[in-house]
Amino acid sequence: MIDFETNYADIFAKEVERKPKLFPDSVKLAVKRYRKWQKRKDIWFDVEKANAMLYFTETFLKHAKGRWAGQPLILESWQKFFFANIYGWQKYNENGKAVRVIRTAYLQVPKKNGKTIMGGSPVIYGMYGEGVKGADFYISANTFEQCQNAAIPIALTIENSPDLRPGTRIYKGKEDTIRSIKYTFVEDGIKYANTLKVLTKDNAGNEGKNPYVNYFDEVHAQMDREQFDNLRSAQIAQDEPLNIITSTAGKQSGSLGAQIYAYAKEVVKDDNDDSWFGMIYEPNKKFDWEDRKVWLMVNPNMGVSVNMEFLENAFKEAQQNSFNKAEFMSKHLDVFVNYAETYFDKEELERMLVEDIGEIAGETAVVGVDLSRRTDLTCVSINVPSFDDHGEPLLKVKQMYFIPEFGIEEKELQRNVPYRELAKAGYVTLCPGKTVDEDMVDEYVQWVFEHCNLVQINYDPALAEKLVERWEMLGLQCVEVPQYPTHMNEPFDDFEILLLQERTVNGEIRAAIVTDNPLLIFCAQNAKIITNINNLKAPSKRKSPEHIDGFVACLIGHKETLNMMDISTDGLDEMISKIYR
Numbered sequence: 001m002i003d004f005e006t007n008y009a010d011i012f013a014k015e016v017e018r019k020p021k022l023f024p025d026s027v028k029l030a031v032k033r034y035r036k037w038q039k040r041k042d043i044w045f046d047v048e049k050a051n052a053m054l055y056f057t058e059t060f061l062k063h064a065k066g067r068w069a070g071q072p073l074i075l076e077s078w079q080k081f082f083f084a085n086i087y088g089w090q091k092y093n094e095n096g097k098a099v100r101v102i103r104t105a106y107l108q109v110p111k112k113n114g115k116t117i118m119g120g121s122p123v124i125y126g127m128y129g130e131g132v133k134g135a136d137f138y139i140s141a142n143t144f145e146q147c148q149n150a151a152i153p154i155a156l157t158i159e160n161s162p163d164l165r166p167g168t169r170i171y172k173g174k175e176d177t178i179r180s181i182k183y184t185f186v187e188d189g190i191k192y193a194n195t196l197k198v199l200t201k202d203n204a205g206n207e208g209k210n211p212y213v214n215y216f217d218e219v220h221a222q223m224d225r226e227q228f229d230n231l232r233s234a235q236i237a238q239d240e241p242l243n244i245i246t247s248t249a250g251k252q253s254g255s256l257g258a259q260i261y262a263y264a265k266e267v268v269k270d271d272n273d274d275s276w277f278g279m280i281y282e283p284n285k286k287f288d289w290e291d292r293k294v295w296l297m298v299n300p301n302m303g304v305s306v307n308m309e310f311l312e313n314a315f316k317e318a319q320q321n322s323f324n325k326a327e328f329m330s331k332h333l334d335v336f337v338n339y340a341e342t343y344f345d346k347e348e349l350e351r352m353l354v355e356d357i358g359e360i361a362g363e364t365a366v367v368g369v370d371l372s373r374r375t376d377l378t379c380v381s382i383n384v385p386s387f388d389d390h391g392e393p394l395l396k397v398k399q400m401y402f403i404p405e406f407g408i409e410e411k412e413l414q415r416n417v418p419y420r421e422l423a424k425a426g427y428v429t430l431c432p433g434k435t436v437d438e439d440m441v442d443e444y445v446q447w448v449f450e451h452c453n454l455v456q457i458n459y460d461p462a463l464a465e466k467l468v469e470r471w472e473m474l475g476l477q478c479v480e481v482p483q484y485p486t487h488m489n490e491p492f493d494d495f496e497i498l499l500l501q502e503r504t505v506n507g508e509i510r511a512a513i514v515t516d517n518p519l520l521i522f523c524a525q526n527a528k529i530i531t532n533i534n535n536l537k538a539p540s541k542r543k544s545p546e547h548i549d550g551f552v553a554c555l556i557g558h559k560e561t562l563n564m565m566d567i568s569t570d571g572l573d574e575m576i577s578k579i580y581r
Helices: 008-018 025-038 047-060 077-088 115-129 144-159 226-233 256-270 292-298 308-318 322-332 346-350 408-415 419-424 438-451 465-473 485-500 518-525 549-564 572-579
Strands: 089-092 098-100 104-108 136-140 168-172 178-187 190-198 211-217 242-247 276-280 364-370 378-387 393-404 428-431 453-459 477-480 502-505 508-511 513-515 528-531 537-540
Touching: 008 025, 008 047, 008 077, 025 077, 025 256, 025 276, 047 077, 047 115, 077 089, 077 104, 077 115, 077 276, 104 115, 104 256, 115 136, 115 144, 115 178, 115 190, 115 211, 115 242, 136 144, 136 226, 144 168, 144 178, 144 190, 144 211, 211 226, 242 256, 256 276, 292 308, 308 322, 346 485, 346 518, 364 438, 364 549, 378 438, 378 518, 378 549, 393 408, 393 438, 393 518, 393 549, 408 419, 419 428, 428 438, 438 453, 438 465, 453 465, 453 549, 465 477, 485 508, 485 513, 485 528, 485 537, 485 549, 508 513, 518 549, 537 549
Parallel strands: 104 242, 104 276, 136 190, 136 211, 211 242, 364 453, 393 428, 393 513, 453 477
Antiparallel strands: 089 098, 168 178, 178 190, 364 378, 378 393, 502 508, 528 537
């Protein structure tokens, strides 16, 4: 039973502060932000409003499935903290009305930790308990079938409640799928209707929509963010709209969920967007995926809806192959991993990224060029053999990507890559028209020639012959590097070695290969490999789920720079065999 005098957010915060080792750093940051907000004068925490939602949830909602079917929903302490933050924090709007501070709430927990309940409760509360009239609610997911995973429990909860069922009509489709739910009621002689609609990709536009609450489920599986953006932008007329986003981690680095996760993490850490709230149960850095304490830390409903025996069985399967391991890591440890079949671990690749690669003017350099299709992405990779803060060998990789401006918005939505923002930051060149402008590629290479000691250009044979002719006229040695295992295996192996070694760059520990361009990370983490009969490796553009052009360009250039660096490989064979497949 909810006590209206009790601050349940405070209770959870004290639990975390009292035993911090039991909670992930991502949750401790959420508690730290909560404490920081308590000291602010421009917003305040309304215990009564927070508890009104908690009271409604525990009073009127019942489990619709499983062993607790028919029993009242009793919220765990972490769940109360999540909802209390959303509904408790208040501010005055421009009209002097007290409204919610938080408009978008992101929850990421492993599978079987009550995620569906956490997404459905605000929808049911908004429809029946919050006092709004004529409100629209939307459920969105990657597919209509995934929407049903959220809609069916909501419909069952309403159907099984004698308090919620009167005045409600549930519209169903084939095989008892839920299409919409309408709650009609009369207040002061006026009839109102609150309506929940289940969306498909066919009605992604925002025309005619005015959502009060949007419920986005399993965003880790979505690659297209159009519906997400449309539904949020359609809330402009609402005084205090709410977006509830629930997900587990996924295996697609370019997904909508990965983008939202990154933004929510930044918000919780830096406290730079009051309208967002994030609660993420994920392991701390450098975690041991075999450590049972890690399993306990990231599964907040352990002993309630999750049990250790279930995880032990899943773990046994995960030890058998890389695909099962990726499933275990993403679904049960809540770690974003790349496609199970791709080659590199995302966390290892991120060690390459630095804010400042330093000055490369006057440095000896080799350029690797991968033109790919002229209607899409092209990369020029400047590979600079250098040294870290302590004089240890280091490979700096400065890259420029070229992409046609025509259709750029569609490409951004399809891949979840902000090309235009990256262009503003100097990492991408937008070429006018429908094709990559080879003159612009040539101008960039000539800039490298003028500012660096450019000793060689390595290129993929697919590159247009006229560009090679231009560069040879500069007196540059141009070397053809076909993308076959016999040519790519050596730079591929050396790239792995550089990735595993540690260097100190600008006072921070990084890999022995660094870049300031995040697109190289994106390309490398998409790479699948092929091997020939001699077990020699090469990245495969055909098999890779997304673009790998920047990674290929880096390897093409490294075909030469690996001979210009003195890197020790002692003791790395065992490490490579453990990390890479």
